[in-house]
Amino acid sequence: MPEGPSVRVFHSVTSPFVGKVVQRTSGSTKQVCLQQFVSLKLQHSEVHGKNLFLGFTSAGHGLGSDCPKLVRTHGQKIPDPAWRPALGSPSKQQVMEDGRLREEQEEARESCALSLGQGQLTPQHKRLWLRFHFGMFGSVRANEFSRAKRANKKGDWKDPSPRLVLYFPGRQFLVFYNCRICLCNSPPSGHTCDILHPNFNRNLALQALRQAQPVCYTLLNQQLFSGLGNIIKNEVLYLSAIHPMSLGCLLHVEQLQTLLDNVIQFSHEWLDKKVKGKGLKYHIYQREQCPQGHAVERADLGAPRCLQRPTWWCPVCQPAVH
Numbered sequence: 001m002p003e004g005p006s007v008r009v010f011h012s013v014t015s016p017f018v019g020k021v022v023q024r025t026s027g028s029t030k031q032v033c034l035q036q037f038v039s040l041k042l043q044h045s046e047v048h049g050k051n052l053f054l055g056f057t058s059a060g061h062g063l064g065s066d067c068p069k070l071v072r073t074h075g076q077k078i079p080d081p082a083w084r085p086a087l088g089s090p091s092k093q094q095v096m097e098d099g100r101l102r103e104e105q106e107e108a109r110e111s112c113a114l115s116l117g118q119g120q121l122t123p124q125h126k127r128l129w130l131r132f133h134f135g136m137f138g139s140v141r142a143n144e145f146s147r148a149k150r151a152n153k154k155g156d157w158k159d160p161s162p163r164l165v166l167y168f169p170g171r172q173f174l175v176f177y178n179c180r181i182c183l184c185n186s187p188p189s190g191h192t193c194d195i196l197h198p199n200f201n202r203n204l205a206l207q208a209l210r211q212a213q214p215v216c217y218t219l220l221n222q223q224l225f226s227g228l229g230n231i232i233k234n235e236v237l238y239l240s241a242i243h244p245m246s247l248g249c250l251l252h253v254e255q256l257q258t259l260l261d262n263v264i265q266f267s268h269e270w271l272d273k274k275v276k277g278k279g280l281k282y283h284i285y286q287r288e289q290c291p292q293g294h295a296v297e298r299a300d301l302g303a304p305r306c307l308q309r310p311t312w313w314c315p316v317c318q319p320a321v322h
Contacts, residue, residue, distance in 0.1 A: 002134040004049055004196050004227020005271035010132075010140040011047040012275070013174070014054065017142070018045055020168040022056070027164035031181045032130065037166065043127065046187050049194050049226025052132040052140075053187040131184045138179040143172055193226045195267050202260055209248045209256045216244035216311060217303045219263075228263065230309050231285050232270070236262040238284040238318060244301055244311050246321040290314035 002010070021041045025034040037056060044055030132138070139146070148157045164176040191197035192204060208224045209215055219225055219233045237244055240259040242251065270280055287296050294316040300308035 002050065002136075002138055003229030003232055003270075004194070004267055005274050007047050007050055007052055007134065007227065008196060008271050009274045010052050010134070011045055013140045013142050014042075014045040014052070017042050017166075017168060017172070017174055019043075020172070022166050023169060024167045025165060026167075027162050027176070029163045029181050032183060034164070036128075040128065042166070042168075048188050048191065049222055050133060050229070051187075052134075053184070054130045054132070056128045056130070058128070127186075129184045129186055131182050131187075132176060133180045135178060135180065137177075139177045141175045141177070145175055146177060193222075193224055195225055195227045195232075195263055196271060200264070205260055205263075206253075206256055209251075209259065210253075212247055212249040213303070214245045214301070215242060215248050215251070215256075215259070216301055216309075217306075218248060220309065225263070227267070230311075231280075231282070232263065232267060233309070234285040234312050235283055236266050238290065238312075238314065239266065241318055243315075243318045243320045244313050250321050284312045284314065287312060290317055292317060 019041065021039060022037050023039075025037050027034060040056040040058060042054060043057045044053070046053045046055070132140075145162065146160045148159050151157050160177055162175045162177060163179055164181060165173055167173045191199045192201035194200055205224060208221070209218055211218060216233055216237065219228055219236075220230070222228075233244075236259060239262045240255065242255060242259060248256065273280055283291055284296060290296055292314070294314045296312050296314055298310065298312050301311040302308040
């Protein structure tokens with residue numbers, strides 16, 4: 001499930017293609033018109049939280065009136081039927097399938113809820129932006145396609161279907177899998193809520209955590225902690241010795257400061273491991289015992305009328321606060 005550190009890695013994959021011109025396109029997406037990107041130059045690659053943004057310049061060409069500017073509408077059912085996990089996903093990703101499907105749906109709602117200026121684009125715009133949200137199983141590859149790791153239920157070895165492929169000169173290409181794609185006028189201008197950005201505003205984050213609601217709800221609010229996902233939530237709460245359902249207003253400021261320290265440190269350490277190709281060893285996420293040998297509890301927790309996220313905690317190391 002791509003969280004902030006993973007999307008930063010995706011950004012590093014796309015950045016070397018900046019300055020190159022798209023020669024042709026392919027893919028299964030119906031969310032944008034692929035033909036309108038042919039002969040455009042990839043001018044920018046930016047990341048904000050769980051979203052990747054690619055900016056294209058027209059190089060003198062109009063965007064064209066025969067291509068739909070934004071296929072998704074607010075009334076569209078999400079997630080769309082074409083969005084499915086890649087074949088050959090590791091078997092551990094099949095655990096708690098129903099809960100993960102609900103999380104995937106929430107990721108889609110979260111993505112569509114962001115206010116990113118997705119109005120109609122006109123030929124007068126000098127730059128065309130694509131926003132990618134990678135849901136639960138999305139990925140980006142450069143100059144290679146993903147291959148099936150095992151047979152499907154029918155016994156067929158079928159490779160995952162790319163959502164979008166951008167071909168560049170020199171037989172180079174970018175491949176996007178299992179992601180939501182939409183047009184937008186520009187990326188967000190500020191990064192004060194992006195947990196991996198130097199401009200992350202700790203003071204605003206601290207104020208948000210001091211609300212009279214469980215801290216596990218606040219941490220997953222992408223308007224406050226952009227890029228923070230369910231894995232980071234579980235891990236940093238354990239490292240901070242805070243029960244997920246503790247009301248922020250009942251916690252000491254020092255505890256919340258420690259929680260913020262762990263959010264930033266854990267996220268950057270995870271990013272560093274990904275860059276070096278190392279795996280992440282969980283302390284509490286999907287564990288039956290905590291590092292101290294205590295039995296771990298699990299429950300689906302979430303704000304009213306919102307997704308109930310699978311949550312793990314140690315009742316000994318993370319005592320409840322009343």
